[in-house]
Amino acid sequence: MWAAQFYKYKRPRQWLTSGGLGAMGFGLPAAIGAAVANPDSIVVDIDGDGSFIMNVQELATISVEKLPIKILLLNNQHLGMVVQWEDRFYKANRAHTYLGNPSNESEIFPNMLQFADACGIPAARVTKKQDLKAAIQKMLDTPGPYLLDVIVPHQEHVLPMIPSGGAFKDVITEGDGRSSY
Incomplete structure (x- = not known):
């Protein structure tokens, strides 16, 4: 959903999305x-950590089939869109949407770099905004598959959004539903 806000595509079939319709793992x-349909194109999966982990085993497929897929992982240690609903409609009451280790919240868990390493896929992590541009360039310049784990704050919400059972006329365009942080 973040990428949909900013990505400028130039031709048909250049942008594939689930449209935020709850298809985690898409x-x-x-x-x-x-990548299979367009072997001469650069394919970048811009994914959240919750969605990515639902099909993390496919890193093995990418490696074995030598698919040059670039994975830009927006890692907020949460099921981001679900957290947004919890914040907006349920007073930030969490229902198992934190993906990290509750015993050590400062630790990045699970370690996505180790998943990539286990499948022989180069990977790197970015924790500072000023390092992002160079890290993306390195990802794009590296032959074959690559995973870039970008740590982002879970407090960021994606807008606009349509509430459950709502219609387009009910679209929410501002605020995050929280009274405190």
């Missing part, structure tokens, strides 16, 4: 299909 398999 990104990586869609990228595999796009």
Whole structure:
């Protein structure tokens, strides 16, 4: 959903999305299909950590099939869109949407770099905004598959959004539903 806000595509079939319709796990398999269908194109899966981890085993497919998929992982240690609903409609009451280790919240868990390493895929992590541009360039310049784990704050919300059971006329365009942080 973040990428949909900013990505400027120039031709049909250059942009594949689930449209935020609750299809967690869509990104990586869609990228595999796009890479197989377009072997001469750069394919980038821009994915959240919750969605990515639902099909993390497909890193093995990417490696074995030598698919040059670039994975830009927006890692907020939460099921981001679900957290947004919890914040907006349920007073930030969390229902198992934190993906990290509750015993050590300063630790990045699970370690996505180790998943990539286990499948022989180069990977890097970015924790500072000023390092992002160079890290993306390195990802794009590296032959074959690559995983870039970008740590982002879970407090960021994606807008606009349509509430459950709502219609387009009910679209929410501002605020995050929280009274405190």
